[in-house]
Structures are given as C-alpha cells and as structure tokens.
Amino acid sequence: MANKHFTQVTLLLSTPQKVWNSDNGYMIWAPASTREDALTLSNSLMRKFLALYGLSLQ
Numbered sequence: 001m002a003n004k005h006f007t008q009v010t011l012l013l014s015t016p017q018k019v020w021n022s023d024n025g026y027m028i029w030a031p032a033s034t035r036e037d038a039l040t041l042s043n044s045l046m047r048k049f050l051a052l053y054g055l056s057l058q
Helices: 035-051
Strands: 009-013 026-030
Touching (some): 009 035
Antiparallel strands (some): 009 026
16 A cells, blocks of 8 residues: 555565455564654555445554
8 A cells, every 4th residue: 555656655475375454464664763653554555445445444
C-alpha cells in the first residue's frame, strides 16, 4: 500500500502457503524512525485501502 505520491509505503510480506496476519507475517514501512511511527503510518494507509472495499480495521 502506498499514498498517492509513494512518499509513504507499507508492504505486507508472508509465505506463499499462508495468508498474512500479525502472527506469521512481516511488514516493511517507510518512512518511519520508530515502531510507533511505523504503526501509525501503516494504520493510516490500511484504513484508506480497506475503505475501498467497505472494510475497516478491527
């Protein structure tokens, strides 16, 4: 997921055999200097993405 200008990016990585979740997956965020910054960025981008499908963060 990325913003319109690709200045903020979140990548979800998992193995081909599994669906991504917080127990077995990895995330790469940019830019973020702390874990808290990374989670804030990721949640912001994910909210926008999920809203396209009528979904929300739980």
